[in-house]
Amino acid sequence: MKISKIIYIPVLVIAGAFASCKQNYLDIVPTDRVSDAAVLGDSALFEDFVINRYMSIKLQDKEGEGTNPGFGRGFEYAMWSALTDESIYNNDDNTWLVQRGQLAPENTGIAGTIWGRSYRSIRECNYALTHIDSVQMSAGLRERLTGELRFIRAFRYHDLIRNYGGVILMGDKVYNLDDDLSDAALFTRSTIRECLDYAIAELDAAAPLLPTANDNSWPLGRATRGAALALKARLALYAASPLYNSGSWADAAAAAKAVMDLGQYSLAGNYSQLFLDASSNEIIFCRQFAIGARHVCLEIANGPNGYNGWAGNTPLQNLVDAYQMDNGKDITDPTSGYDPQHPYDNRDARFYATILYNGATYRNSTVQIYTPGGKDSKDGPSNWNTTKTGYYLRKFMDDNNPIDNPWNVAGLQPWIYLRYAEVLLNYAEAQNEAVGPDASVYNAVNLVRQRASVNQPPLPAGLSQSAMRDAIRKERQVELAFEEHRFYDVRRWRIADVTENEPAYGVDVTTDGNGNYTYTRKVALSGRSFSNKHYWLPIPRSEIQASNGRITQNDGY
Template sequence: MKFFNHITIPAVLAATVLLVSACKENFLDVVPTDRVSDASILSDSVLFEAYVTNRYMGTRLTEKEAEGTLPGFGRGFEYALWSSVTDESIYNNDDNTWLIQRGQLAPENTGIAGTIWGRSYRSIREINYALANVDKVPMSEGRKRNLKAELQFIRAFRYHDLIRNYGRVVLLGDKVYEISDNLTSPELFTRSDIKAGIDYAVAQLDEAIAGLPATNTNSWALGRATKGAAMALKARMLLYGASPLYNAATWQAAAAAAKAVMDLNQYSLSSGGYGPMFTTTSYNSEIIFGRLYAQGARHVCLEIANGPNSYNAWGGNVPLQNMVDAYEMAATGLPISNPVSGYNPQNPYVGRDPRFYATILYNDAPYRNSIIQTFTPGGKDSKDGPSNWNTSKTGYYLKKFMNDNLPIDNPWDIAGTQTWIYFRLAEVLLNYAEAQNEAVGPDASVYAAVNAIRQRPGVNMPALPTGLTQIQMRERIRNERRVELAFEEHRYYDVRRWKIAPQTENAPAYGVEINKTGNAYTYKAKEALTGRSFSEKQYWLPIPRAEIQASNNQLEQNPGY
C-alpha cells in the first residue's frame, strides 16, 4: 500500500504544480484505489505513522534507481554506486556515470546525478505536510513529540543532501505550499547562502535530538532515527561546514559535535571484523543509522550486479588502481610509495592493510571456493573468460558489501538484503579527528581516534607514528577516511570539501593489465576510462534545466553551467 499526501511534488516546481492542479480539477469525482486519502491518514494513527515511515523512502525517478524497493535518502544499493563518479571505481557499463567522470555534466544532461534536487524538495513538502497536521491525529502527546522529531531529522537529512550537492539551497521553512498559493513568488526560488542552510539544518537537528529516543526499541522499529543518528548527522554537517569549500562553520563546533556522539558510549567498533559489518542484515554495535532491507522482496542484487564475469555476474562497480594504491602495508603502516614500506611491485597484493582484502577482489584472491583470475591469457575473470562483455575494465572487482553466501545465479528475491549504513562510529571518530586536528593540532585525542580505527578488530594496523605535524596528520586522516570509508559515498564529497578535487579527479582512471608467463606475473598500468576531467564548476552539481524552467527562470543556476 502507498501512503501519499494529496500533492506529492517538489514544492519549488511551480509548473509541475500547475499541471497537477489541472489534472486534479478534472478528476475530483474519482476515488483512487491505490492510495489513501488525507482524511484517512489524519484520522488513523496507524496510517499516519506509516506515512511518516514512508518519508525514509523516495519516488523512483530514473530506471536504475533501486529495484522493487523505493530509493532511500542517499543512493545506497543501486547499480551504479556513487563511488563510480569518484577515483574509487568506474561503472563497467556506464549507466550514465562516465559523463560525470569526464566532466561533461550539464543542466540538460545530469547522468545519475539528476534526481537529488527534485526528490529532496518533494520529500521536504511531504514532511512539512505531516508536521502541519500531526496535531490533528488521535495519538498521545508523547508519540506526537517523537514523530515530530523524526520528521525534523528526515527534513534535515534532505537539506544536508541538497547542500552537499548544490551548495546554496532554497529554505522553505514549515510552509506547505498549495495550488491556491502564489506559486510564482520569489521566496520559492531564492537560494540562501551555505551558512544559512547549514545553520537551519543544524537547528532542526538540535530540536530533533531532544525528541528522539536513545534507541529503537518497542514501537520504534530498527531503521528509524534515534538521538545518535541526529547527532551524527549534525557532526557531519558541521564538519562539511568547517571545510574549505563551505567555510560556514568552525572546526571547534564540528569537533564538539562528533565528541558528543562518542560520549554517548552507546556505540563501539564492530567486534566481528571489518568486512562482515557490510553484509549484515541487522544492526551491530558500530551502526548508528542504517536502512534495513526486507527478506523475500525484490532488491538490487549486489552479488550479480558486481561479481566477476566467470560467475555469470555483471562486473558493475570495478575498483580503480587509484584506490588500490591507497592501502598501506600492514607490517609497517607505511604507504606503498615509501621505499622502506616493504611493498614489492612484483607481488603487489601481499602484506597490505587487511581492509584491502575485505574491499577489493584482485588477481589470485580467494572467492567462492575458487580464485579470481584477471590475468591474460586465459584468466577466467579476464576478457578471455566467459561472459567477457562483463569483464572488469580495471582488473579488479568489488568485494565490500558482497555476501558470498548469497547466490549469483537466480538471486531474485533472495540477494540484496544487506543493511545500507548511513552513519557508523568509524565515520564519527574520523570526523572528530579531522576537526580536532584542524582546530588545535594533533593532540592525544586525535591520535586516539585514528588509532582506534586502525587497530580495530580484524584490522590491527600499526598505530600512527608519534610527532606528526598538523599537515602530516591531515594527510594521514584523509587517507584513513579513504580506506576505512571506501565505497560508502564519502569520497565524492570529501575531495570537494577539501578542495583537492582538481588533483584527484583529473588523475587518469587507472587499472592494471596482468600478463601470465608460466607461473610468473607481470603488471602494467593501463587507463581504464579515458578522458577523466574535473573543472571548478564541478564542485557543485548543476540544477537540472527542467527545474530552472519550472521556476520561470527565477531559480538561479550554479556558476559555470
C-alpha cells in the same frame, strides 16, 4: 503506500448526461491510495506515512529494482563511488560523463535526481508537521514522530547543501499547485551558511525528541538521537571545511564528541561483517531491506564474470594504491616492503575486505583476472562483463547469497548512512584542525586502524598538524571506501581539482603460463576531467525552467 489528495474534477457534459441519475458515478473513492482524511484520522496510518518518508519514488532509470530508493541510490546499480577516483561503473549508466567533466544542466547523468527528490520529501515532511497536532495520538508518539520528521527534513537539506551549496529554504510552508507561486522567497537561494545553520538547528531540535536507541518499539532503520547528532557532526565538519568556510573546527569537534559521549556506539571487531549485519553496534543509521523485497542483488551486480557476475562498480588502481602495507607504511615508501611483482601481498586488511584482485580467494575458487585464459578476464565467459580496471568489488558482498539467478533471494545487507568510524574520523579531523594532533586525535584514528580484524599499526608519534591531516585523509579514503564519502571529501577539502584530474587507472595482468604474473598500469577510462565549476552540481535545467528562470544556476553552468 501511495498518499495523495483525492481531487474531483467536474466534467460538465458527462455530468449533464447523468443528471437524472441519483448516483454520481464519478464520485468513486480510489482503491490504490489512502486519502488525506484517512491518514489524518488514524494515528497508525499517520505513523506509516512518516515511516515512508525514509523512502522515495523512482525518478530515473536503475534507481531501484522492485523497491523505492531511500535517501539516495545506495546499492542500486552504479554507486556514488563511480563518480570518484574509487571506481568506474563497468556499464557506464550515465556515470562516465561525470567522470569526464561533461556535466551540464541539460545532462546531469545519475546526479540529476537529488534536487527533485529532496524537495519532494521536504514538502511531505512539512505536510506531516503541519497536521501532526490534529492527529489523535499519545504525547510521546507525537514527540517522537516530530523528531523523526525534522531529522528526515534535515537529512534532505544536508543532501541538497553538499551537492549544490546554498539552496532554497522552504521553512514549514506546504505549497500546492493552486497556490500563488509568485512569492520570490520560493525561488531565492539562501547562503551556504544560512542553509547549514538551518539544517543544524533542525537536528538540534530533533535530537531530544528521538529515542536514544533502536529497540523492539523503535526498529532499526528509524532515526535515533545518535543519528541526529551524527548527522549534525557531519554537517558541522562540512561547514568548517575550506569549500564551505562557514563554521569552526572547534564546533565540528564538539559535535562529533557529543556522539562519542553518548556511549551508545562502538567499532565492530570484524570489518567485513559490519556491512552484512544491520544489528552491529557500529551502525548509527542505515537503510534495511525486507526479506522477500526484490531489489538489486549486490553479488550478481558486482561479481566477476567468471562467476556469472556483471562486474558493476569496479575499483580503480587509484584506490588500490591508497591501501598501506600491513606494517603501516605507504607503498611509495622504499622501506615498506612493497613488491610490484607481488602487489597484493601484506596489505592493510581492509584492502582484502574491499577489493577482489588477481589471485584473491573467492567462493571456493580463485579470481583469475590474468590473460591469456583467466576465467575472470576477457577470455572468460560473459566477457562483456569483464572488469575494465583489473579489479572487482568485494565490500558489501554476502557469500551466503547466490550469484546465479538471485532475484528471489534479495540480499539483506544494510546500506549504512552513518556509522561510528565516521564519527571518530570526523572528530579527529576537526580536533586536529582546531588544536593540532593531540592525544585525543591519535586515539580516535588509532581506534579505527586497530579494530580487531584490521589491526594496522598505530600512527607514528610526533606527527605535525599537516602530516596528521594527510594521515586522516588517507584513513577516510580506505576506511570509508564506497560509502559515498570520497565524492564529498575531496570537494570540501578543495583537492578535487587534483584527485579528479588524475587518470582513472587500472591494471592489465598477464601470465607466462608458469605461475608468473606481470602487472602493467593502464588507463581504464579515458578523458577523466574536473574543473572548478564541478565543485557543485548543476541544478537541472528542468527545475530552473519550472521556476520560469527565477532559480539561479551555480557558477560555470
